[in-house]
Amino acid sequence: MTTDTSTRTPLIGAATSRVEGPLKVSGVAQYTSDHHFDGMLVGVPVTATIATGRVRQIDSSVAQAMPGVHTIFTTENIGALYRVSPASGASIDEYRPPLSDDKVTYYGQYVALVVADTFENATAAARAVKVSYDEAQPDVSLELTPDDEPSVDTERGDPEAAFAKGDVTLDAVYTTPPETHNPIELHASVAVFDGTRYTLYETSQAIMNHQAVMVQMLGVKPENVRVVTEYLGSGFGGKLWPWTHSVLAAAAARQLRRPVKIEITRKMMFQTVGHRTNTQQRMRLSATKDGKLTSLQQDYVFHVSRLDKSKENCGEATGYFYSVPNLRATAAFARRDIAPNTSMRGPGAVPGLYALESAMDELAIKLNLDPVQFRLMNEPEIDESLGVPFSTRHYTDCLNHGAKTFGWHERTPEVGSMRRDGMIVGWGVAGASWMAKRLAAESTVSFLGDGRVRIACGTQDIGTGTYTVLAQMVADMTGMDIAAIHVQIGDSALPAGPMSGGSMATGSLVPSVSKSAKAAIDNLLGLASKGEHSPLSGVEKDELAFTGGWVHRKDQPADQGLRFEDLLAKESVAFVSGDGSSEPSSKDEDDDKRSIHSYGAHFVEVTWQPEIARLRVNRVLTVIDAGKIINPRTGRNQIEGAVIMGVGMALFEQTHYDRRNGAPINSNLADYVMTTHADAPTIDVEFLDFPDLALNEIGARGIGEIGLAGFAAAVTAAVYHATGVRVRDLPVKIEDLL
Numbered sequence: 001m002t003t004d005t006s007t008r009t010p011l012i013g014a015a016t017s018r019v020e021g022p023l024k025v026s027g028v029a030q031y032t033s034d035h036h037f038d039g040m041l042v043g044v045p046v047t048a049t050i051a052t053g054r055v056r057q058i059d060s061s062v063a064q065a066m067p068g069v070h071t072i073f074t075t076e077n078i079g080a081l082y083r084v085s086p087a088s089g090a091s092i093d094e095y096r097p098p099l100s101d102d103k104v105t106y107y108g109q110y111v112a113l114v115v116a117d118t119f120e121n122a123t124a125a126a127r128a129v130k131v132s133y134d135e136a137q138p139d140v141s142l143e144l145t146p147d148d149e150p151s152v153d154t155e156r157g158d159p160e161a162a163f164a165k166g167d168v169t170l171d172a173v174y175t176t177p178p179e180t181h182n183p184i185e186l187h188a189s190v191a192v193f194d195g196t197r198y199t200l201y202e203t204s205q206a207i208m209n210h211q212a213v214m215v216q217m218l219g220v221k222p223e224n225v226r227v228v229t230e231y232l233g234s235g236f237g238g239k240l241w242p243w244t245h246s247v248l249a250a251a252a253a254r255q256l257r258r259p260v261k262i263e264i265t266r267k268m269m270f271q272t273v274g275h276r277t278n279t280q281q282r283m284r285l286s287a288t289k290d291g292k293l294t295s296l297q298q299d300y301v302f303h304v305s306r307l308d309k310s311k312e313n314c315g316e317a318t319g320y321f322y323s324v325p326n327l328r329a330t331a332a333f334a335r336r337d338i339a340p341n342t343s344m345r346g347p348g349a350v351p352g353l354y355a356l357e358s359a360m361d362e363l364a365i366k367l368n369l370d371p372v373q374f375r376l377m378n379e380p381e382i383d384e385s386l387g388v389p390f391s392t393r394h395y396t397d398c399l400n401h402g403a404k405t406f407g408w409h410e411r412t413p414e415v416g417s418m419r420r421d422g423m424i425v426g427w428g429v430a431g432a433s434w435m436a437k438r439l440a441a442e443s444t445v446s447f448l449g450d451g452r453v454r455i456a457c458g459t460q461d462i463g464t465g466t467y468t469v470l471a472q473m474v475a476d477m478t479g480m481d482i483a484a485i486h487v488q489i490g491d492s493a494l495p496a497g498p499m500s501g502g503s504m505a506t507g508s509l510v511p512s513v514s515k516s517a518k519a520a521i522d523n524l525l526g527l528a529s530k531g532e533h534s535p536l537s538g539v540e541k542d543e544l545a546f547t548g549g550w551v552h553r554k555d556q557p558a559d560q561g562l563r564f565e566d567l568l569a570k571e572s573v574a575f576v577s578g579d580g581s582s583e584p585s586s587k588d589e590d591d592d593k594r595s596i597h598s599y600g601a602h603f604v605e606v607t608w609q610p611e612i613a614r615l616r617v618n619r620v621l622t623v624i625d626a627g628k629i630i631n632p633r634t635g636r637n638q639i640e641g642a643v644i645m646g647v648g649m650a651l652f653e654q655t656h657y658d659r660r661n662g663a664p665i666n667s668n669l670a671d672y673v674m675t676t677h678a679d680a681p682t683i684d685v686e687f688l689d690f691p692d693l694a695l696n697e698i699g700a701r702g703i704g705e706i707g708l709a710g711f712a713a714a715v716t717a718a719v720y721h722a723t724g725v726r727v728r729d730l731p732v733k734i735e736d737l738l
């Protein structure tokens with residue numbers, strides 16, 4: 001891949017520090033809400049205090065007269081905003097434009113927008129806007145029954161008949177609660193409108209999609225909207241698709257011809273920018289008495305909002321994870337007076353695998369089998385849902401290697417049988433899986449006159465390391481030093497890059513960047529061959545090479561040639577570029593001939609002190625098979641973060657809705673309990689380095705969500721082992737164990 005034939009150590013696979021790290025820790029990096037412009041005004045939304053009904057009247061007379069208030073927007077004066085066509089390919093989870101009618105469908109919905117000179121003045125005036133409602137009784141109940149006939153995700157054989165005949169069976173319902181994304185960086189939007197063009201500074205995990213959505217909602221030409229997201233303080237899926245504050249900022253800037261900034265509050269983060277829906281999953285499994293699965297049924301239902309329907313695909317991993325001849329997964333939804341749900345880290349597979357892996361643990365116990373052994377016994381040879389081979393699958397290696405490293409053979413299976421330091425110790429295991437796909441990606445690599453090499457791509461870094469892995473790729477693909485690589489991302493004006501979602505960005509970037517680097521080198525050699533002032537002028541291009549910044553004859557050492565920046569200077573050329581574009585895996589004709597997924601295994605130790613009712617996740621080993629790991633440092637950070645989030649999912653996180661008015665009531669970081677340092681276990685992460693060349697030439701499948709998949713099931717399995725209590729409703733509460 002590298003053109004350097006010397007012994008240069010490859011950077012792909014190296015634990016490189018984040019290239020943008022110094023900019024972040026020194027405060028130089030500008031996050032969205034750090035953007036300020038002359039004449040900028042600040043918008044603060046007025047939020048509905050009912051969950052269902054109609055706005056009867058908005059009285060803004062007092063608010064309008066308050067200090068610094070510029071304009072108060074309602075349905076009357078916000079101007080035209082349009083719906084996104086569902087057929088356009090652009091993604092959004094809340095289709096209705098904000099302030100477009102008087103109907104309230106969830107608590108916290110924006111019913112007006114106060115624009116003032118400062119955040120404080122806008123906030124004070126927003127509180128003084130009097131809104132009266134015709135209120136109806138909301139339904140935010142979390143006990144779900146399907147609104148409609150369930151739809152089938154995947155099906156084979158006759159699962160009912162096999163279940164009825166099963167030697168050993170399990171029929172259990174597992175639930176996961178609504179969860180709220182809490183990236184530390186709040187959602188924000190800074191909109192600048194020059195009379196024709198919008199520049200929108202956004203907190204977006206998908207700038208190209210954000211641009212496509214805003215073009216439609218504002219009803220303007222594509223060239224008139226530019227979306228910029230240079231740095232993100234994470235998103236966890238909550239920032240994948242645009243939310244209503246974003247188009248409100250743009251609309252206000254349009255009406256006022258002044259830059260407008262909206263940064264929502266932590267409370268609004270619980271109301272208007274999505275959440276993970278709650279799920280209720282009935283699992284029915286059967287096995288022969290010696291432990292071969294004979295049937296698997298997963299019937300799940302989840303809540304959706306009144307107007308929109310985002311599928312929580314809990315059956316994501318069910319069809320291919322284990323070998324079982326009779327299987328069906330069905331999905332159903334139940335409408336509630338709750339805001340639209342959206343993707344949250346490992347959407348579908350995370351709640352889905354909690355149920356599946358919990359059921360596997362329970363069935364293993366019924367079969368008197370070790371839970372690792374039971375999984376190994378049901379390893380499939382092919383993806384039985386599609387009838388195609390796996391590209392590469394090392395799930396059994398994850399289980400075997402993990403068991404060995406964790407010391408699993410020392411486990412005694414009886415409940416409460418393991419003790420240490422006066423505490424009861426419980427050990428649990430669960431499997432993980434997540435899809436691997438490639439998205440379309442365009443990129444440009446340029447050799448610049450100042451000796452740097454620039455990679456330009458309309459993707460973004462949510463904090464996970466995209467700047468760094470791009471720098472590593474370009475350094476290796478050009479044979480340059482990483483310090484010479486300039487990564488330019490986070491701007492929709494750049495060549496269209498992939499979203500940062502579904503753990504797909506890195507794997508999607510590889511083929512595109514490889515092509516653009518090759519094209520740029522080829523164009524550089526062309527300039528050396530054809531340029532009038534080039535010392536290599538007249539030498540055929542294919543007799544030339546590029547090595548570590550030197551353009552030279554193939555039959556001569558590199559330093560007998562000239563530096564590329566000197567070549568550019570001699571030719572008075574500013575830069576030489578190469579473009580690369582790559583197809584999404586859905587356009588790959590081999591795509592439906594193989595099953596491409598990542599795998600993992602979590603081994604968890606909990607400690608339980610019944611005397612003081614203290615439960616702790618104490619130690620975790622997570623083994624991941626995600627193909628080639630481009631950067632083990634940022635990769636490890638991803639899995640560690642997922643494990644921390646997994647402890648939260650298992651023990652703490654849950655959004656509570658007030659049944660009286662539909663409000664998310666624990667809408668702050670004190671009452672929405674998450675894992676803190678004091679709760680964090682010792683975490684070991686191991687990567688099995690098996691490149692998956694079905695996805696790209698490096699064999700990198702991407703990481704991020706895989707670390708959360710299955711994790712909670714390993715915790716509840718360990719809790720059962722320690723306490724004898726099987727918790728099927730997350731999160732585990734102390735009172736469950738008493």
Ligand code: MOS
Nearest residue numbers: 237344345501502
């Ligand atoms: Mo992830 S939920 O696809 O950001």
